Amino acid sequence: MPLTQDADLRTLLQETRVIALVGASDRPDRPSYRVKRTLQEHGYRVIPVNPQITGEHVHGEFVFRDLSQIGESIDLVDIFRNSAAAGEAVDEAIAVGAKAVWLQLGVINEAAAERAEAAGLKVVMDRCPAIELPRLEIAPIA
Template identity: 75%
Template structure:
């Protein structure tokens, strides 16, 4: 069952440091572009993933083609994909050893969520961390 309790979501956001953002856009008018910036401003390291713009940079970070290319531990995979394509991103998150998956507003895929949970990942669905962070009063991350 995806996390819905505000305390559970807040705890997840507080324990997360590195976020892979699947479906990043290099277009400033796209939601993923703005959400990445908000997450960075809050202190998260955000690693953008999009095979169509791999090798470019968004908000100062190298854009990866696939999650499997990243090669560093990933706490959360934030998914900006259509609900039908979210399953592949969830499977990639499981294979990459991520600790959680976050499906953005409008992204609901119950089968993918069940696979993630069965693999031990925490799941948030149909929410946006850039909205939840201020709503829940999550303090910015201070470098360890």
């Protein structure tokens, strides 16, 4: 079952250090752009992933084509894709050994969540970490 209890969400966010943001945008009017900045300001390293802007930089971080290009340990994959496309990102997260997947507000894919959980990943669906951080009163990472 996806994580829904405040204590579980708090633990996940407190244990996370490196986030890969799938569907990152270089456009300030896009939610993923603002969420990336918020997460960075909270102390997380946020690695943007978007095949359409690969090689560019967003908020000082190189944009990768896909998760397999990153080549370092990923604690959490934050997915800004529609519900149908989220499954592919979840499968990539499983393949690279991420510890958790977080499907953004409005993104619900039960089959992908089941695959992730079966592979040992923690799963959050239909929530935004940038909203949960202040709601759960999680202090910025030092």
